[in-house]
Amino acid sequence: MRKLGYAVPALLFLAIALLFATPFALRLDSHILPSALIDLPAPEFALPPIEGRPQTLGLATADLSGKPSIVNVFASWCVPCLAEHPMISRLAEEGFTVYGIDHRDPPDAVGAWLDRNGNPYARIGADRDASVSIDWGVTGVPETFLIDRKGRIRHKIVGPMTPDIFAEEVLPWMRELAR
Amino acid sequence: MERGVGQAMIVELGHFALVLGLMVALVQAWLPLLGAARGDRALMAVAVPAAQTQALLLLIAFFALMHAFVVSDFSVANVFNNSHTAKPLLYKVAGTWASHEGSMLLWVLILALFGAAVASFGRNLPPELKARALAVQGMIALAFLAFIVFTSNPFARIDPAPLEGRDLNPLLQDPGLAFHPPLLYLGYVGFSMAFSFAAAALIEGRIDAAWARWVRPWTLAAWACLTGGIALGSWWAYYELGWGGWWFWDPVENASFMPWLLGTALLHSAIVVEKRDTLRAWTILLAILTFSLSLMGTFLVRSGVLTSVHTFAADPARGLFILGILVIAIGGSLTLFAIRAPTLKSGGLFAPISREGGLLLNNLLLAAAAATVFIGTLYPLLIDALSQGGDKVSVGPPFFNATFVPIMIPLLLALAVGPMLAWKRGNLSAAFRRLAPAAAAAMAVTLLAFLLAPRGPVLAPFGLGLAAWLVVGGLMTLVERTGLFAVTVSQSWARLIGLPRGAFGLALAHAGIGIVVAGISGSAWQEEHIVSLKTGERLTIAGTVLSFVAVTEGDGQNYQYLRGEFVQLRGERILGQMWPERRSYPVTRTGTTEAAIDTSVLGDLYLVLGEGDESGAYTVRAYFNPLAPWMWIGALIMMFGGFVSLTDTRYRVGAPARAPSRAAVAAAAAAE
Numbered sequence: 001m002r003k004l005g006y007a008v009p010a011l012l013f014l015a016i017a018l019l020f021a022t023p024f025a026l027r028l029d030s031h032i033l034p035s036a037l038i039d040l041p042a043p044e045f046a047l048p049p050i051e052g053r054p055q056t057l058g059l060a061t062a063d064l065s066g067k068p069s070i071v072n073v074f075a076s077w078c079v080p081c082l083a084e085h086p087m088i089s090r091l092a093e094e095g096f097t098v099y100g101i102d103h104r105d106p107p108d109a110v111g112a113w114l115d116r117n118g119n120p121y122a123r124i125g126a127d128r129d130a131s132v133s134i135d136w137g138v139t140g141v142p143e144t145f146l147i148d149r150k151g152r153i154r155h156k157i158v159g160p161m162t163p164d165i166f167a168e169e170v171l172p173w174m175r176e177l178a179r
Numbered sequence: 180m181e182r183g184v185g186q187a188m189i190v191e192l193g194h195f196a197l198v199l200g201l202m203v204a205l206v207q208a209w210l211p212l213l214g215a216a217r218g219d220r221a222l223m224a225v226a227v228p229a230a231q232t233q234a235l236l237l238l239i240a241f242f243a244l245m246h247a248f249v250v251s252d253f254s255v256a257n258v259f260n261n262s263h264t265a266k267p268l269l270y271k272v273a274g275t276w277a278s279h280e281g282s283m284l285l286w287v288l289i290l291a292l293f294g295a296a297v298a299s300f301g302r303n304l305p306p307e308l309k310a311r312a313l314a315v316q317g318m319i320a321l322a323f324l325a326f327i328v329f330t331s332n333p334f335a336r337i338d339p340a341p342l343e344g345r346d347l348n349p350l351l352q353d354p355g356l357a358f359h360p361p362l363l364y365l366g367y368v369g370f371s372m373a374f375s376f377a378a379a380a381l382i383e384g385r386i387d388a389a390w391a392r393w394v395r396p397w398t399l400a401a402w403a404c405l406t407g408g409i410a411l412g413s414w415w416a417y418y419e420l421g422w423g424g425w426w427f428w429d430p431v432e433n434a435s436f437m438p439w440l441l442g443t444a445l446l447h448s449a450i451v452v453e454k455r456d457t458l459r460a461w462t463i464l465l466a467i468l469t470f471s472l473s474l475m476g477t478f479l480v481r482s483g484v485l486t487s488v489h490t491f492a493a494d495p496a497r498g499l500f501i502l503g504i505l506v507i508a509i510g511g512s513l514t515l516f517a518i519r520a521p522t523l524k525s526g527g528l529f530a531p532i533s534r535e536g537g538l539l540l541n542n543l544l545l546a547a548a549a550a551t552v553f554i555g556t557l558y559p560l561l562i563d564a565l566s567q568g569g570d571k572v573s574v575g576p577p578f579f580n581a582t583f584v585p586i587m588i589p590l591l592l593a594l595a596v597g598p599m600l601a602w603k604r605g606n607l608s609a610a611f612r613r614l615a616p617a618a619a620a621a622m623a624v625t626l627l628a629f630l631l632a633p634r635g636p637v638l639a640p641f642g643l644g645l646a647a648w649l650v651v652g653g654l655m656t657l658v659e660r661t662g663l664f665a666v667t668v669s670q671s672w673a674r675l676i677g678l679p680r681g682a683f684g685l686a687l688a689h690a691g692i693g694i695v696v697a698g699i700s701g702s703a704w705q706e707e708h709i710v711s712l713k714t715g716e717r718l719t720i721a722g723t724v725l726s727f728v729a730v731t732e733g734d735g736q737n738y739q740y741l742r743g744e745f746v747q748l749r750g751e752r753i754l755g756q757m758w759p760e761r762r763s764y765p766v767t768r769t770g771t772t773e774a775a776i777d778t779s780v781l782g783d784l785y786l787v788l789g790e791g792d793e794s795g796a797y798t799v800r801a802y803f804n805p806l807a808p809w810m811w812i813g814a815l816i817m818m819f820g821g822f823v824s825l826t827d828t829r830y831r832v833g834a835p836a837r838a839p840s841r842a843a844v845a846a847a848a849a850a851e
């Protein structure tokens with residue numbers, strides 16, 4: 001019986017490895033992850049603006065219909081978000097409507113972050129407890145959703161938007177949605 | 180064109196050396212093992228030249244890549260993606276390991292250098308142990324080199340070569356971050372040595388005090404480097420990210436913190452193996468787990484899988500390779516453990532109140548702390564992986580504050596007591612008597628903190644009290660061992676000089692934690708002001724007036740800057756000037772903020788220049804971070820303590836066992 005005790009670490013590791021490996025094994029055939037929400041209307045939500053910044057607007061489902069838009073989930077504590085920030089700003093400069101969902105962030109921290117790095121977002125919803133991110137199927141920050149004029153999620157970018165993704169995915173998609 | 184051809188040759192030479200290194204690793208991974216199994220000395224001896232050749236080849240590869248960075252050879256994809264001709268030289272050199280590919284090369288180079296050190300200086304190691312440990316090192320090198328050569332080749336070319344590079348992410352162009360990865364890797368790879376020795380001991384079926392004496396210096400060196408690496412990373416986050424935070428419990432930080440916690444436990448449990456010849460299987464397990472976490476730290480951070488599982492799927496070849504290496508290394512070693520550990524002779528039981536009892540408590544609490552961080556880090560990923568993207572959870576600082584902190588407090592309280600207990604049978608009340616000065620200091624500091632800073636969180640003064648307990652408790656170990664106040668000063672002095680370096684290392688490392696705790700507690704009193712300010716206006720923080728004098732623009736080597744000029748005043752007396760900056764890097768179209776930090780013993784005045792508006796007002800954020808510099812000074816002291824212990828002749832790698840000097844014998848006798 002005592003001998004079995006020594007096998008516990010190996011068995012635990014096996015269990016963890018299996019838990020992690022199974023989904024990967026199933027998914028490895030495709031580079032692009034399907035999102036459960038693709039081509040479905042964005043989940044109902046209403047988020048308040050960032051506390052202490054009266055000049056900014058919150059974000060709700062109704063804001064997503066009428067024209068194509070980009071919803072970027074970000075956080076001040078997330079380094080990849082900072083890395084992709086110039087791309088997000090460029091989208092706003094090119095005239096696209098960019099909204100933000102601020103993921104699990106203290107209001108002063110995100111305020112400071114926006115002051116420092118610029119605020120390209122037309123509206124920002126403060127998702128302090130990540131409840132909306134959960135509905136949207138956000139697995140990590142940053143993630144970016146491309147929304148058509150009927151408020152449906154059409155495409156999703158997981159992870160930071162690189163210049164390549166910007167040029168090869170986001171721009172073509174947004175031009176398509178704007179037609 | 181002559182020069183161009185020469186450069187091309189150097190890159191090819193590096194690539195060739197890398198592939199050759201892979202071949203050598205293949206030899207090193209199994210011939211010595213076979214030799215040890217057959218008792219064939221000649222085969223076992225292959226390990227030594229193999230390890231040395233390996234190190235030489237990887238040095239060639241590494242410097243070839245560095246050369247490509249320094250001369251900005253953009254025909255190399257890695258250089259093109261991470262460098263630029265206008266980049267300062269320091270960051271061209273550091274660019275060698277800033278990318279995924281380069282950092283992997285650095286990792287395996289450090290591994291090879293350590294292996295060569297064991298091969299060259301480990302003459303008094305038992306030949307079987309040496310051959311097997313080097314073979315395990317060879318296997319690790321084989322895995323890494325195959326990963327580099329097949330999925331992450333740093334020497335991959337672009338044809339035609341671009342004229343200019345894409346530049347390095349400006350956040351990474353920073354002296355703190357230039358040295359952060361090498362230190363971290365020295366730590367991670369150092370633990371590979373403990374792992375290799377553990378695996379070798381399991382294959383051999385023998386572990387004894389001599390084994391522990393061999394493992395300890397490597398663990399100690401790894402621990403000291405990792406301490407420094409983590410501190411450097413935290414310091415960088417503090418001054419570069421621009422809101423005065425220094426630890427975010429984010430997965431990338433946790434990935435380096437977990438091996439540190441378990442490595443600290445390993446460091447202490449190896450002492451028990453060495454002195455009391457017990458806790459053997461546990462120590463082996465710790466060695467395996469510490470390195471397993473280091474591997475995860477290396478791979479998962481670089482692959483980005485910790486921020487989002489999906490990064491794995493983004494590059495299936497790499498993801499699968501990483502998964503494979505992790506499963507073989509961790510699963511393989513744990514299986515070996517499951518089979519062989521029961522055959523290890525188990526040591527005797529021991530009294531709970533004793534030095535070894537204290538070290539066991541340290542181990543249990545550190546392991547629990549590591550498990551907490553592990554769960555907090557991987558749980559969200561696990562839920563995500565299991566639910567196929569359905570359910571999501573997020574684990575943040577509240578989780579860690581509620582679970583990690585309660586484990587650390589008893590650990591820190593016991594930390595001062597442990598070294599006061601004797602081996603085999605300790606006397607708790609005597610230990611507390613000896614610690615009376617530490618307890619008095621703790622109470623005095625707590626009271627003083629309550630009186631001086633009545634506002635603020637209740638726990639913070641207790642944190643400072645705990646810090647005093649640790650610092651004075653750490654120093655009391657030296658007082659105790661030198662018999663200061665009990666014998667004459669000159670006698671104490673003689674004993675102090677005769678003390679083994681390890682005693683100083685212990686006192687420094689333990690006191691260093693106290694200083695870190697003080698720094699952490701101080702942050703509870705942080706003061707913050709965010710205002711919109713025009714030039715000529717003032718703001719007041721922590722009794723200091725900051726007058727906003729001017730804003731200037733200019734060009735740095737590869738960026739443009741906007742610099743605010745502030746004058747610090749107390750009353751009308753000028754104390755100094757501060758220049759917070761915003762930089763923008765045209766090549767990557769990104770910017771950074773450079774906070775102006777004025778450091779004093781009491782804390783940091785931290786100033787950040789934000790965006791300006793049409794009216795000429797700028798958002799200015801000013802913080803006063805009490806005792807913040809203490810955190811890094813404390814970590815530096817801990818690291819220094821580790822290195823001081825390392826110079827202890829008892830642990831010198833490869834030094835023949837020398838008779839200790841007479842003074843040391845006397846001191847040791849006095850201390851027992």
